[in-house]
Amino acid sequence: MRKFVLIAIALMLCQASAAYSQSVLKIKVGTFNPKDAKAGLLVGISTGRQVDERVDFGIGADLFIRKFTQETEVSVDTTSQQTDPQIVQTNLSYSMYGLPIMVHIDARILPDAVVIPYVGIAGGYELLFSREANYLEDKKDNRLYGGFGWQAMVGAEYPFGSSSAILGEIMYNGCTLSRSQGSSEAGFPLHEELDFSGLGFRIGMRLGG
Numbered sequence: 773m774r775k776f777v778l779i780a781i782a783l784m785l786c787q788a789s790a791a792y793s794q795s796v797l798k799i800k801v802g803t804f805n806p807k808d809a810k811a812g813l814l815v816g817i818s819t820g821r822q823v824d825e826r827v828d829f830g831i832g833a834d835l836f837i838r839k840f841t842q843e844t845e846v847s848v849d850t851t852s853q854q855t856d857p858q859i860v861q862t863n864l865s866y867s868m869y870g871l872p873i874m875v876h877i878d879a880r881i882l883p884d885a886v887v888i889p890y891v892g893i894a895g896g897y898e899l900l901f902s903r904e905a906n907y908l909e910d911k912k913d914n915r916l917y918g919g920f921g922w923q924a925m926v927g928a929e930y931p932f933g934s935s936s937a938i939l940g941e942i943m944y945n946g947c948t949l950s951r952s953q954g955s956s957e958a959g960f961p962l963h964e965e966l967d968f969s970g971l972g973f974r975i976g977m978r979l980g981g
Contacts (some may be wrong), residue, residue, distance in 0.1 A: 788952030795980050796820050796828050802974030807967040812838030825883045865905040872898040892925040900946050923948025943972040
């Protein structure tokens with residue numbers, strides 16, 4: 773866990789350095805569907821420099837959010853005569869938060885077109901934290917995974933100002949996360965793996981450049 777935290781801090785410091793001298797800012801929101809988890813919300817921000825009319829590079833971070841609850845109606849509140857409130861019991865609660873932090877490079881294919889297509893690649897480190905609570909069995913479990921990953925993007929930008937554009941893209945995230953599970957009875961190290969690879973779709977804005 774300490775290794776994961778140190779890497780995350782180092783990458784965020786790099787992002788802060790890039791933001792200080794940035795010429796390009798991108799803000800994105802969308803959905804992501806990893807293989808070993810359900811689809812969830814994906815919010816991202818990246819900062820960097822524009823090399824020329826075609827190429828950008830920088831560093832960015834995404835936040836993946838997935839929540840689920842299982843509830844049961846246990847009774848109806850009959851003390852109120854004007855409303856009809858219900859009392860609901862939470863049986864299961866599950867939340868997952870992913871944090872890919874990556875260095876990226878983007879290339880616009882036709883920079884003078886009305887709608888500008890682009891491709892991009894990124895690589896870095898990904899963290900994932902999950903929390904599960906089964907109130908029926910009085911069980912709770914917190915898990916922290918980490919691993920190196922990469923992303924590939926294909927999208928298009930539509931400029932609506934001299935230094936601004938709206939964008940949409942399809943993204944693939946490739947990553948297998950893991951966490952230690954101690955050792956077997958024979959003394960061999962054990963670990964648990966989670967496939968965090970999958971497709972996502974994002975829309976957003978590009979500012980600067």
